[in-house]
Amino acid sequence: MVTDEQLEIRALAREFAAGEIRPHVEAWDAARELPGEIFEKLGELGFAGMRIPEAYGGLDLDIASYLLALEALGWGDPAVALALAIHNGPVPGAILAHGSEAQKERWLPELASGERLAAFALSEPEAGSDPGGLEARATKTAGGWQLDGTKRWVTNGDRAGLLLLFARSGSEGGEGRPGGEGISAFLLPRETPGIEVSGRERTLGFSASETVTLTLDGVEVGDDALLGGEGEGLRIALGALEIGRAGVAALALGIAEAAREHALRYADEREQFGSPLSGFGAIQEKLAGMELRVAQARALLLDVAGELEAGSPGPLATPRSLRARCALAKIAASEAAMWCSDEAVQIFGGYGYMRDYPVEKLMRDAKGTEIFEGSNEVLRMLVARDAVGGAD
Numbered sequence: 001m002v003t004d005e006q007l008e009i010r011a012l013a014r015e016f017a018a019g020e021i022r023p024h025v026e027a028w029d030a031a032r033e034l035p036g037e038i039f040e041k042l043g044e045l046g047f048a049g050m051r052i053p054e055a056y057g058g059l060d061l062d063i064a065s066y067l068l069a070l071e072a073l074g075w076g077d078p079a080v081a082l083a084l085a086i087h088n089g090p091v092p093g094a095i096l097a098h099g100s101e102a103q104k105e106r107w108l109p110e111l112a113s114g115e116r117l118a119a120f121a122l123s124e125p126e127a128g129s130d131p132g133g134l135e136a137r138a139t140k141t142a143g144g145w146q147l148d149g150t151k152r153w154v155t156n157g158d159r160a161g162l163l164l165l166f167a168r169s170g171s172e173g174g175e176g177r178p179g180g181e182g183i184s185a186f187l188l189p190r191e192t193p194g195i196e197v198s199g200r201e202r203t204l205g206f207s208a209s210e211t212v213t214l215t216l217d218g219v220e221v222g223d224d225a226l227l228g229g230e231g232e233g234l235r236i237a238l239g240a241l242e243i244g245r246a247g248v249a250a251l252a253l254g255i256a257e258a259a260r261e262h263a264l265r266y267a268d269e270r271e272q273f274g275s276p277l278s279g280f281g282a283i284q285e286k287l288a289g290m291e292l293r294v295a296q297a298r299a300l301l302l303d304v305a306g307e308l309e310a311g312s313p314g315p316l317a318t319p320r321s322l323r324a325r326c327a328l329a330k331i332a333a334s335e336a337a338m339w340c341s342d343e344a345v346q347i348f349g350g351y352g353y354m355r356d357y358p359v360e361k362l363m364r365d366a367k368g369t370e371i372f373e374g375s376n377e378v379l380r381m382l383v384a385r386d387a388v389g390g391a392d
Helices: 004-031 036-044 063-076 078-088 090-098 101-113 233-269 281-310 322-353 359-369 376-389
Strands: 118-121 137-140 144-155 162-168 183-189 195-200 211-222
Touching: 004 036, 004 063, 004 078, 004 359, 036 078, 063 078, 063 233, 063 281, 078 090, 078 118, 078 144, 078 233, 078 359, 090 101, 090 118, 090 162, 090 183, 090 233, 101 162, 118 144, 137 162, 144 162, 144 183, 162 211, 162 233, 183 211, 183 233, 233 281, 233 322, 233 359, 281 322, 322 359, 322 376
Parallel strands: 118 162
Antiparallel strands: 137 144, 144 211, 162 183, 195 211
16 A cells, blocks of 8 residues: 555655656757756755665655655656666665665765765676676785776766675686676775776667766775675675666656556547547557556556565565565566557657657667666566475
8 A cells, every 4th residue: 555655755756857857858868968957956855865764864765655756757757767776776775784884874975965876886798687797806905905897887887976886806606607606895986096987888768877888997995895795795786686676667667657648648639530549449459558557567566665675575475585576576567668668659650750759768768677687588587486496
């Protein structure tokens, strides 16, 4: 059951998205950039610290409120929601779960205020869906660590003030192949010498999102940069991906909702053969399909929000692990976004294929949500393994 307070938070985010985001979406998409002012405004409203405890300057929202806010921001512009999802979800979550009190006091207040934007640097050119295969190196030094390597597809990578970065600090696994047991997590200020942006991606959708390649060349950090214990990085990363995938599901739901609204409005206004499009059976089937998929994705996401809050799935939930449940929510919402936006383009017809109308951008953005935070094919493997392992 969604509470009045949760609905108020969603309404605030939706009002902000309608007034401060939607009027600029086309310009930001064309410019391939989000202005710094939008993050300042989000910080002023507290959206930069949604999941950070009040003791560190955050709002300490429950997970359902956080995801409903992300949905509303995704309805406004998925690129903004993606930046906030990375900033609010996996990075502060990992610090809260595994950081020392000194690390929490050092970083969480600046993240909560929006003074620093967070980035999650896990993937590499040869290690996307398989994080256990990463090759970036962390070499122990007398005073700390030296980091070398390349990180790919880092959202917020250049704008960010704090990187949660994963590197191999131990030996390789069996048969010469890197294994997850040798990975450690590090907290790095973006301004640390030796961290350089070596490329900005040109993507199909999320054009305004800052997705970059980072190179690390002899980056020196102290022992206090290590998050958790040495060798615990993969466990930290996989735990952080649970809230990360829920965040992607929420912004994907925002895309699906936006596509549904645009399609409904256009089908009611546009006339062909003397009747509005909404009166034709073929169009009604598409509209009903949108309603179904949005409702299904939202119901599953809210269930998962409660399960994340409780720390375990409910008694009737399948699959049985939180990791698989978050994966399932991400699959459902991202595929709802893709289906709804594709059908919205079809309903708009020739106009839907034009950049002058909003639905073609929604379709481009929706495709990204099927890939971010683990491709849906890999997540289906995770869900299936959990289901098989939990079978009676």
